Amino acid sequence: QTVVTQEPSLTVSPGGTVTLTCASSTGAVTSGYYANWFQQKPGQAPRALIYSTTNKHSWTPARFSGSLLGGRAALTLSGVQPEDEADYYCLLYSGPWVFGGGTKLTVL
Amino acid sequence: QVQLQESGPGLVKPSETLSLTCTVSGGSLITYYWTWFRQAPGKGLEWIGLIHSGGNTAYSPSLKSRVSISVDTSRNQFSLRLNSVTAADTAVYYCARYVWDGSSSAAFDIWGHGTMVPVSS
Numbered sequence: 710q711t712v713v714t715q716e717p718s719l720t721v722s723p724g725g726t727v728t729l730t731c732a733s734s735t736g737a738v739t740s741g742y743y744a745n746w747f748q749q750k751p752g753q754a755p756r757a758l759i760y761s762t763t764n765k766h767s768w769t770p771a772r773f774s775g776s777l778l779g780g781r782a783a784l785t786l787s788g789v790q791p792e793d794e795a796d797y798y799c800l801l802y803s804g805p806w807v808f809g810g811g812t813k814l815t816v817l
Numbered sequence: 818q819v820q821l822q823e824s825g826p827g828l829v830k831p832s833e834t835l836s837l838t839c840t841v842s843g844g845s846l847i848t849y850y851w852t853w854f855r856q857a858p859g860k861g862l863e864w865i866g867l868i869h870s871g872g873n874t875a876y877s878p879s880l881k882s883r884v885s886i887s888v889d890t891s892r893n894q895f896s897l898r899l900n901s902v903t904a905a906d907t908a909v910y911y912c913a914r915y916v917w918d919g920s921s922s923a924a925f926d927i928w929g930h931g932t933m934v935p936v937s938s
Contacts, residue, residue, distance in 0.1 A: 710879070745924065747862070747925075754929065755928055756928070757924065757926050757927075761921065761924065766924070798862050805875070805877050808861055809861075811861045811862070
């Protein structure tokens with residue numbers, strides 16, 4: 710079974726930039742993993758942010774972007790806002806779909 | 818706009834079957850895929866499986882022996898059944914839409930609010 714790994718926690722200052730990554734135990738993440746990214750705030754359902762590595766949903770704020778970086782899927786937040794404090798999950802396709810363990814992003 | 822709503826019993830006993838339904842409103846479930854996720858208390862998200870409106874399914878290997886997903890196009894609903902549950906199946910269960918274009922685009926875009934299902938005697 711594929712294991713997907715994310716940073717457990719990251720801290721960023723308001724207005725700053727932060728990159729969250731998503732690695733696969735099977736090797737380099739490519740476009741064929743169709744990386745999806747989700748934001749989840751306490752007590753809420755996850756909200757979709759990015760699909761198929763780089764594509765934004767119509768509701769995704771412009772400050773969020775997805776990419777491939779050093780063999781990993783990446784989610785970059787530029788100009789971080791206080792309301793971006795949340796848990797972020799990546800989801801990769803490797804036969805079945807597999808989530809990463811999530812990154813807790815603190816805006817401080 | 819399309820909205821999803823999970824429904825089902827509030828409590829399931831160990832060894833019994835968990836059954837949930839997701840109702841799609843504001844649009845048709847025809848031509849799309851539909852999926853179930855879950856999240857145990859304080860834990861991360863887990864993919865359970867998905868179904869196409871035509872009936873094709875795919876399941877998580879870790880749950881495949883116990884899970885079944887079905888679709889009822891006449892009611893615009895799809896359902897989850899999980900057999901032989903234990904306390905480890907206690908979780909918030911979410912339904913979501915999966916949009917796959919057949920080649921380059923795969924998106925889990927619209928999610929339900931989720932329903933908490935405790936497994937307890």
